[in-house]
Amino acid sequence: MPLCVVVGLSGGIAAYKCAYLVSALVRKGCDVHVLMTKNAHQFIGEVTFETLSGNAVLTDTFDRKGEYSVNHVSLAKKADVLIVAPATADLIAKAAHGIADDMLTTTLLAVRCPVIFAPAMNEAMLKDEATRHNLSLLKNRGYNVMDTGFGALACKDTGEGRMKEPDEIISFMDDVLAARRDMHNIRMLISAGPTREMIDPVRFLSNRSSGKMGYAIAQAAVKRGADVTLVSGPVALNPPDGARVINVISASSMYEQMLGLSAEADIIVMTAAVSDYRPKEYSELKIKKGENTVLELVRTDDILTTLGRRKKDGQLLVGFAAETNDCDANAQSKLREKNLDIVALNDVSRQGEGFESDYNNIKLFFRGGRKTDLGSAEKQELSRGIVDILYKQYTAGKAL
Secondary structure: HHHHHHEEEEEOHHHHHHHHHHHHHHOOOEEEEEOOOHHHHHOOOOHHHHHHHHOOOOOOOOOOOOOOHHHHHHHHHHOOOOEEEEOOOOHHHHHHHOOOOOOOHHHHHOOOOOOOEEEOOOOHHHHHHHHHHHHHHHOOOEEEEEOOOOOOOOOOOOOEOOOHHHHHHHHHHHHHHHHHHOOOEEEEEEEEOOOOOOEEEOEOOOOOOOOOHHHHHHHHHHHHEEEEEEEEEEEEEEOOOOOOOEEEEOOHHHHHHHHHHHHOHHHHEOOOOOOOOEEOOOOOOOOOOOOOOOEEEEEEOHHHHHHHHOOOOOOOEEEEEEEOOOOHHHHHHHHHHOOOEEEEEEEEEOOOOOOOOOOOEEEEEEEEOOOEEEEEEEEEHHHHHHHHHHHHHHOOOOOO
């Protein structure tokens, strides 16, 4: 999945430089989305950015371009980084004080990804006490504020206030994102998707797992710099960029791969919905219809239980519990019985969540009794929260 970069333009003459910025980001392989304030349109047209980015440019919070969604929320969830360039004194003041009166400022309040401001204004405005106070507020809240360049300004003055050049902004972005790759030395082993237990050449036993949750966790971990191996059952998903993917079909093949790789893993996350049973006998020929056909089943090997027994010191073992009733009790029982450090409960009885959906609900139960409810959200958003918690838990040395 390419890096999703949102570029927000406010109304300054430096907006013309952002055509190169967007073009360079696209050449870098990024998925670029452009937001423009109404004043930005006075300096450059949106057709330029739509042509360069391949995505619709959004200005109005109630814009209905593209598929229907609450655009400032959906784009905020999707973004890996938001760059405000040029960031005028007006835009900086709005951002510092939480004003949300257009698409850009509304999205700024909704994002949870890194935000970069590239200021551009007259030197007197930059050095004004109000602007300096607003920039200080943004920095104190964790926003990334670039310095300005020195040189000729649009007002014919010479001094500070020039927006940094596009290549400098991209380099700054790379440094910001690199600092967030805090899982660089952590090896994660993740399972995802269903398994299939063949009955005959045309039939099999399986379940409704789409693999979306496991794939989202793998992608989130890769973006944090983790060394990710994903053992995947049969799914209709593109492999996560940067992850090593091992495709399997049956529970026995997933068992073999997970157990063979587990010793080298620091964090193991078992999201796969593994078939609990398989046919006792496989028919080489298609079974014909019969009045009283009986299919005898036997248990498959329990991967998570075996991993729990073999867990090494310092290793974090995480299981998933898809439940329809007595959810909390069943999840906590799984946590104890399988020797897990964390179990992630999702109630699959909820309409529109869980299996085959882009949405899920997650409640985490920890060894020791602590619990965290991440609520209902898109699986991509939940995955980022899960990975963040796993990282903190692992680095704190709380895995037993």
